[in-house]
Amino acid sequence: MATWEVNALPTGTYLLRVVATTFSGEQFQEIIPVPLELPVRQITIYPGGQWNPAISKDRIVWEDDRNGNRDIYLYDLATGREQPLTTDRAGQHEPAISDDRIVWEDDRNGNGDIYLYDLATGREWPITTHPAMQREPAISDGVVVWRDNRNGNWDIYSCLYDPATGRCPEQAITTDPSDQLSPAISVGRIIWMDNRNVGWHVYLYDLATNMEWQITSHPAERMVPDISGDRIVWQDNRNGNWDIFMSELPDGRPMTPTLVLTAQPARVSEGQQSVLSWASAHADQCQASGGWSGVKAVRGTEAVSPTTTTRYSLTCTGSVGSASQAATVSVFTVSASPVTVRPGESLTIEWTAPPGRPAADLLGVNVAGSPPASPLLSQSTGGAPTGRLSYTLPPGTQPGRYVVRYFLDGSLEVAAQSQPVTVLGTPAPPTLLAPIHKTTLPATTSSTILSWNPVPGATWYAVRANDTTDPSRRDPRNTCAGNPHYLCLDVSATTITLPVHAGHSYTWWVHAIDAAGQVSDPATATFTIHQPRERAGRHGGGDHLGDDR
Numbered sequence: 422m423a424t425w426e427v428n429a430l431p432t433g434t435y436l437l438r439v440v441a442t443t444f445s446g447e448q449f450q451e452i453i454p455v456p457l458e459l460p461v462r463q464i465t466i467y468p469g470g471q472w473n474p475a476i477s478k479d480r481i482v483w484e485d486d487r488n489g490n491r492d493i494y495l496y497d498l499a500t501g502r503e504q505p506l507t508t509d510r511a512g513q514h515e516p517a518i519s520d521d522r523i524v525w526e527d528d529r530n531g532n533g534d535i536y537l538y539d540l541a542t543g544r545e546w547p548i549t550t551h552p553a554m555q556r557e558p559a560i561s562d563g564v565v566v567w568r569d570n571r572n573g574n575w576d577i578y579s580c581l582y583d584p585a586t587g588r589c590p591e592q593a594i595t596t597d598p599s600d601q602l603s604p605a606i607s608v609g610r611i612i613w614m615d616n617r618n619v620g621w622h623v624y625l626y627d628l629a630t631n632m633e634w635q636i637t638s639h640p641a642e643r644m645v646p647d648i649s650g651d652r653i654v655w656q657d658n659r660n661g662n663w664d665i666f667m668s669e670l671p672d673g674r675p676m677t678p679t680l681v682l683t684a685q686p687a688r689v690s691e692g693q694q695s696v697l698s699w700a701s702a703h704a705d706q707c708q709a710s711g712g713w714s715g716v717k718a719v720r721g722t723e724a725v726s727p728t729t730t731t732r733y734s735l736t737c738t739g740s741v742g743s744a745s746q747a748a749t750v751s752v753f754t755v756s757a758s759p760v761t762v763r764p765g766e767s768l769t770i771e772w773t774a775p776p777g778r779p780a781a782d783l784l785g786v787n788v789a790g791s792p793p794a795s796p797l798l799s800q801s802t803g804g805a806p807t808g809r810l811s812y813t814l815p816p817g818t819q820p821g822r823y824v825v826r827y828f829l830d831g832s833l834e835v836a837a838q839s840q841p842v843t844v845l846g847t848p849a850p851p852t853l854l855a856p857i858h859k860t861t862l863p864a865t866t867s868s869t870i871l872s873w874n875p876v877p878g879a880t881w882y883a884v885r886a887n888d889t890t891d892p893s894r895r896d897p898r899n900t901c902a903g904n905p906h907y908l909c910l911d912v913s914a915t916t917i918t919l920p921v922h923a924g925h926s927y928t929w930w931v932h933a934i935d936a937a938g939q940v941s942d943p944a945t946a947t948f949t950i951h952q953p954r955e956r957a958g959r960h961g962g963g964d965h966l967g968d969d970r
Contacts, residue, residue: 711732
């Protein structure tokens with residue numbers, strides 16, 4: 422028996438010649454084919470099938486039917502740990518992985534959807550659940566691509582995953598009526614096979630420049646492309662059989678930076694948050710301008726809260742140039758005037774839709790805190806991007822706090838801009854503090870004080886002092902808005918001293934009046950001043966002034 426160590430030979434099949442020589446000099450020879458390969462390691466040992474592996478750094482993913490249906494599993498080479506990423510009874514297929522993120526096609530909703538698992542957060546997110554079919558996902562630097570037949574043919578779609586929210590706003594990469602299949606992505610460049618011309622060819626879309634171009638033009642067919650950095654490969658039958666071809670972009674030189682910048686949501690109410698997400702390749706740093714500023718990392722997210730429609734620009738610079746992108750967050754507004762109104766009065770509402778978007782198609786006046794679907798007023802705007810309308814509050818409208826709401830596209834998914842409006846009622850009557858429980862006052866009384874509690878919402882008070890014994894006796898100061906029977910007092914005054922005369926009876930009224938001129942019911946005080954008694958004689962008792970009865 423003999424043993425040889427082979428360390429430096431490349432893999433392949435070698436012929437091993439074995440020669441044996443006897444003591445008498447006879448020789449025997451045999452040629453044995455010996456395959457030589459690199460050391461291998463078995464990752465899965467379970468019964469059933471495992472298919473479609475993909476790898477990124479130390480992590481391997483595949484689809485596995487050990488549970489009787491296709492699930493997605495992961496194996497970490499660094500830790501030796503295997504884990505299932507999906508256990509749903511429906512099938513999950515065609516996994517792809519990039520760093521901490523795994524995407525796959527999922528049948529749990531009865532059709533193919535795209536789902537994502539984030540190893541950094543341990544959370545699973547639906548990327549797209551459109552009722553049409555979505556298949557063949559791929560991912561790179563947080564950008565997910567897939568083929569989608571929601572338009573009746575296969576198109577290519579993409580989205581930029583935001584790990585902070587789990588959202589991935591969709592973007593149609595192709596809308597040509599022919600079919601586009603087998604998408605792949607690397608550093609912001611998406612490729613696919615496309616039959617819009619005669620036969621299948623390879624196309625590329627650059628997310629940084631939003632430009633598409635045809636990579637191959639030979640009349641032979643090209644299929645199943647893939648991309649890594651600036652290199653594209655595909656299978657090609659120009660020689661009468663399928664060969665592998667490659668192209669480099671741009672000719673092997675250092676790469677110009679690429680950049681993807683998105684805002685989600687792109688339409689907000691004033692003060693509502695939008696999250697900017699960006700990713701750049703082949704850049705050293707990024708500089709923000711427009712609605713934000715400062716040096717940014719080449720990849721990240723940032724929340725913004727604009728009060729007006731704002732454009733956020735970002736330029737990322739590398740060794741051979743720069744890439745710039747901008748994202749606009751559109752802010753829509755609504756205002757109401759006056760903000761304090763009474764039943765029977767008019768409310769004027771003005772609105773402005775975001776630039777380039779559909780106009781508001783619904784305005785609603787709701788009781789604050791009530792569901793938006795149950796408005797006091799629901800009125801179409803006629804599709805105008807800006808405008809004004811007037812609405813008269815019907816009699817009997819309950820006082821309280823209301824909001825004017827404005828919706829885009831009739832959709833409650835878009836947060837509504839709102840303007841508070843207060844509907845006033847009649848003010849409450851004042852509560853008298855003095856005089857109370859008095860029906861008569863001493864004959865020597867020449868004046869008395871009338872006081873009351875402040876009334877919420879009142880802007881002034883009207884006081885009337887009526888001498889019921891002699892209607893002609895009225896305080897000459899009593900004038901209020903041209904009415905000689907009333908005295909107007911500022912809201913800060915809740916007391917007044919009024920002259921009285923012996924032998925007379927008085928009724929005093931106090932009304933609260935608000936800014937709209939609404940008058941409350943009165944608070945009333947009625948009393949009499951004693952008539953002086955004549956003296957009975959020199960030694961008679963003194964003048965009886967009376968007491969409070």
